[in-house]
Amino acid sequence: MAKQALCPCGRGLPYAECCGPVHQGAPASSAEVLMRSRYSAFALDDDDYVLRTWHPQTRPPAIEPDSGLRWVGLANI
Numbered sequence: 001m002a003k004q005a006l007c008p009c010g011r012g013l014p015y016a017e018c019c020g021p022v023h024q025g026a027p028a029s030s031a032e033v034l035m036r037s038r039y040s041a042f043a044l045d046d047d048d049y050v051l052r053t054w055h056p057q058t059r060p061p062a063i064e065p066d067s068g069l070r071w072v073g074l075a076n077i
């Protein structure tokens with residue numbers, strides 16, 4: 001992903017200043033940051049991150065790619 005591209009989580013920041021550092025190992029500073037980073041990981045097909053941040057008791061052994069799935073945004077409902 002290009003450094004200046006907006007983060008898929010919809011916060012309005014470049015990926016490199018938003019979920020990028022969390023995906024690379026920086027601790028999530030809040031539950032919202034963690035939730036956004038997991039959403040972005042799904043949108044970017046970062047399966048390793050998704051599995052790393054999934055509780056071991058409910059985590060599947062692997063994630064099957066779904067090429068028909070399109071992540072369009074986070075909503076607070």
Ligand SMILES: [Zn+2]
Binds near residue numbers: 007010015018019020
């Ligand atoms: Zn983000």
